[in-house]
Amino acid sequence: MQYKANHITLSKWAEEDRPREKLQLLGKQNLTDSEILAILLGSGTRNINVINLAHSILSSIDHNLSRFKTIKRKDLLKFKGVGPAKAAYIFAAIEFGNRIHHAEKPAVRKISTSADAYHCLKSSLTGLDKEEFWVLLLNKANRVIAKKRISIGGISATIVDSRIVFSCAIENLASSIILAHNHPSGNLKPSKADLDITQKIKEGAVYFDITVLDHLIIAGNDFFSFADEGMMR
DSSP, X not given: OOOOOTTSOGGGSOGGGSHHHHHHHHOGGGOOXXXXXXXXXXXXXXXXXXXXXXXXXHHTTTTOXXXXXXXXXXXXXXXXXXXXXXXXXXXXHHHHHHHHHHHSOOOOOBOOSHHHHHHHHHHHHSSOSSOEEEEXXXXXXXXEXXXXXXXXXXXXXXXXXXXXXXXXXXXXXXXXXXXXXXXXXXXXXXXXXXXXXHHHHHHHHGGXXXXXXXXXXXXXXXXXETTTTTOOO
């Protein structure tokens, strides 16, 4: 899309170019990221129209939408034309999208490799500024039943209660599980705490006839697999 001069207000645009009208005429799938954000913002300022304001905000995160997960209120308020109310609309939309995403049952797929598990969990564990611990629940055929978030921690650690892991597995009749957590630091090397919790859950799972297949550490667009490194024996 070509952006019009900052001083040209949306009321002077062709109807099919205005975000709200375009949404009604052509459908949501035909809106650009800037146009969707512009609808949330509602208006620009005297010196910058709402489309260019939205484009400026997206440019500040290199148009990488996953970075909206970690954007701060103060970052949005730096833009002239974005006040507390508009920032609240944006954060509410982000949270609503997150809740919809986490409520979706993952597509039934068979997990045959650590890469399969990574791709299933990647969207839940990338772009976060805090550690989260998740579990992937599988049936006897290694097909995904569900993925569940177990805990949220701080920048460098999260406390994991193995009883919650086992409870999720039992409630969903899982035959096996894959553990996963993220490292916001980008370091893929497992810590002693990572090794300890993996061993603890492995040993406890035996009593419930549940197999712990792997533990993934996800950082950015890469991952570390305990199973691939022979650490699940």
